[in-house]
Amino acid sequence: MMGTAPAADLPAFAATLQGFWKGEVLWHCPLAHFTTLKVGGPARAVIMPSRIPELALLIKGLRQHDIPWRIMGRGSNILVPDAGFPGVVIVMGQGLAAIRQVAEDASGINVEVEAGCGLARLVKWTMEQGLSGLEFAAGIPGSVGGTIAMNAGAFSGSVGEHIVAIGLMDDHGDYHIASRQHCRFSYRGLTIDHPDLPGPKQLGKGGGRCQEELLVLSGTFRFTRGVQHEVEARCRALNSKRKECQPHGVASAGSFFKNPAEAPAGRLIDEAGLKGARVGDALISSKHANFIVNAGAASASDIVELMHLVQETVWKRSGIRLEPEVDIWETDGRERH
Ligand SMILES: Cc1cc2nc3c(=O)[nH]c(=O)nc-3n(C[C@H](O)[C@H](O)[C@H](O)COP(=O)(O)OP(=O)(O)OC[C@H]3O[C@@H](n4cnc5c(N)ncnc54)[C@H](O)[C@@H]3O)c2cc1C
Structure with missing residues (x-):
């Protein structure tokens, strides 16, 4: 299992994986297709779960068989080596991308968003609803899960400021809810300190080892009510500013x-x-x-x-x-x- 990801031992690996995973698999799949840098060799398997219970079964099986795995959103902040990845890459995509309003009061609303939802889609949705908060994020290409793990930010705003709770899965496939008090957002990072989880856990640590005992399944965002055309104008202005100074x-x-x-x-x-x-x-x-x-x-x-x-x-x-x-x-x- 260690080292690069040769295709030769794929049949044995495939037999083990298919023993507990019955869904679709992309075998020996170049990760360059999944990263915005367009580089990266093959993963032995890429899996895109579309339901939380099946994701839990997958995580349990991977743990039981000691198969290395990693999580990816839109691959917009990842550099995958040419040798690829000797295990399973789980891509949080369109299958886990719902946006649900969960609470409302006079000043704003709370919205639960699944990790596979594109940040661009969420920004567009808030814009259409006249909800303020994510204007700074217009033009950031990640998924909601990757964005929360990385605490993505721009123009003095960051995603963490708008989060009230995060749905998580640990590497046993168990669910947890981290409320605001369990989340420590930092510059391009997030640490979860939750009483049911051993030790503080760091997610999305750029440039180093990323501990992936925790998957972000969803984030509950707090948005304030604004005026629709003003929210839209702010999004457009910040996105134009981004395009002026970035390739x-x-x-x-x-x-x-x-x-x-x-x-x-x-x-x-x-x-x-x-x-x-x-x-x-x-x-x-x-x-x-x-x-x-x-x-x-x-x-x-x-x-x-x-x-x-x-x-x-x-x-x-x-x-x-x-x-x-x-x-x-x-x-x-x-x-x-
Ligand atoms: C053109 C361009 C502009 C950008 N501008 C900005 C910007 O202004 N500000 C900014 O902060 N970033 C920016 N980025 C970087 C990137 O878009 C953000 O970091 C984004 O939030 C990453 O989301 P992703 O889904 O692509 O994550 P990925 O790149 O797929 O993953 C990033 C990290 O998060 C982990 N991860 C992904 N999903 C999950 C999950 N569900 N649970 C746990 N961990 C997970 C991955 O394992 C990895 O460690 C830009 C990127 C590009 C290409």
């Missing part, structure tokens, strides 16, 4: 590095003279220096090499260590468990 319509994972306390990462990279630097088809965008773009046929190792070049050059010039915001998967799935 658009190219393969990327958004901002590649976290902004250190000293200065925005993009400015540090620009000042280091790295706009346009490239390794193979991986290049530093000339529009926004914190974007690494796949200009066509970049490999994951080209991107990692370019990342190291940026880190070393910025370190030598400014003494500041840039940390990736993107979650860089390692080839060995087990290290993360």
